Amino acid sequence: MRGTATALRSELMGLSGIVERNTYIIRRYIWWELAWFVWTLANTLSIVFIAKGFQQTGARIDVNKATSWLLIGALVWSYLGMVFGLLxxxxxxxxxxGTIEHTFMAPLSRSMHLLGTGLFGVLYGLVRTAALFVVVAFFFHLSLPGADYLAALVVLLVASISFIGIGMMTSVLxxxxxxxxxxxxxIxxxxxxxxxxxxYNVSVLPGWMQALARISPATYALRALRSSIxxxxxxxxxxxxxWPMLVIGVIAVPLGxxxxxxxxxxxxxxxKLKRSG
Amino acid sequence: MSSAFAFSQPVSDRARPAVEVSCLRKDFRRREGLRRRRISVLGPVSFSIERGECVAILGQNGSGKSTLVRLLSTLLLEDAGGARIFGHDVFREPRRVQRLINRVSVEASFFKRLSAIENLSYAARFYGLRRRDTNVEIPRILERVGFPLARATGPMEELSRGMQQKVALARALLTSPALLLLDEPTTGLDPRSKLEVQDFIREVRRVHDATILLCTHDLAEAEELAERVGILHRGELLCLAPADELKRRYGAETLEEAFFSATGAVLTEEEEARE
Structure with missing residues (x-):
């Protein structure tokens, strides 16, 4: 029992080491982080402006709703990019x-290594996504009086489980x-x-793509986020x-x-486990 | 070294040698056009290292030294044979082995923008060391390796190679390894830094009673630091004995002569391509 507790403590310490390291890195590259944020902001704005552009062509759309719809898509893209990117x-x-050999020869279980990276990705992604949302919402004077942000946070956290699992699969590449x-x-x-x-709505996709949408956690995350916000x-x-996101997450993490x-x-x-590849 | 927190795995079965390598072999496959050719880079080699002993393995570039260290570091899987460290199978029980070892390699590998303290701090966490311990221990170890603490919070990229190598030694010692794998730790250092690193290796042995495997192509360093010297040539361990015995065996006055007599070698392109 004591041995198990010691082992668990050691594992969690290893996980905290990954989070600690990534925090140091973000701090040391803070100006690059700001530059990266500006790039993400520009990218998001270029997508969200599509709603206003459509209105100018004479199309009848609820600009506020269309802007929010596109914004949520852009935010999820950005969030997923951060979680996947880190992994x-x-x-x-x-x-x-050149640290790869030292990290892989350390007594750090691979699950803690990957989960630590994923956990940091989630924390970092949440902060960046929230900041992006606030800036873009302010920029467009978006009015979202009934938004349930707590529910949106729950959705994003639940979706993150499967995002981390899929990110683990890609991190092997x-x-x-x-x-x-x-x-x-x-890719x-x-x-x-x-x-x-x-x-866009999944219903506009061809049948075979809709079938793939059913097993993608992002489908449920996007739909639920739009519903909540x-x-x-x-x-x-x-x-x-x-619940589908939970099921996919329970499968994706061990599979990853x-x-x-x-x-x-x-x-x-x-x-191939060396610095030069 | 009397660390306040030795988290290394308990070393079991004290009668066993620190390192037992038995018929260990490693091949790599290299693509040649559409075909893949199997190239033997190591072995089969067999040897053992007693607890507290320092063994140096000499060899030219491409002789298989780094492959041997990477196999013992759990970074490669064997193609045949086996290796045990303090009785634990390197390839079947890697986590147990990882708790007992650490390594200093030719490149002081760090996140260059992070400081010495930051690099040591997160790395210590991988070995289960707590922040309250490392807050005390990291400055203490850095001081012991002769690293100026005033430079410990600046980015590593602003440090000289010699200073970076001292931080690499500190990183290895922070985890109190029972076996220290040194892969050309002084290559590329200026004479003063080289001597400082060598002095520190001696101190680690004297105070900490660590077992050391030193891979180098610096013959003087091997003779100075190790009780036994092995010569690895084209993946084959030609001999492993005290330096004086090697000189006698090859009828040489110096270890350098013995080395060249044993290998009869000039470096070939094939050897360079092996690692």
């Missing part, structure tokens, strides 16, 4: 800095393909969002979208860990 670049960054693995991770992010109705739906009303474990074995077998 996918985890190996690549360590390889570039730079391990087995040092040259192109990171880019493949971003996976794009494909996930395109079938999930990032800027635009229509003010509470957690109870969103249960129909929350197993895929990474296999990738790590491959890398150890073929000598």
């Amino acid at each position: 996918v670049e985890m190996v690549q960054w360590e390889r570039w800095e 730079p391990l087995i393909s040092p040259e192109k693995g990171v880019q493949l991770g971003y 996976a992010q794009g494909l996930l969002l395109v079938v999930s109705g990032v800027y 635009i229509d003010g739906a509470g957690v109870h009303a969103l249960w129909g979208d929350i 860990l197993e895929i990474f474990r296999r990738g790590e074995r491959y890398a150890k077998r073929h000598g």
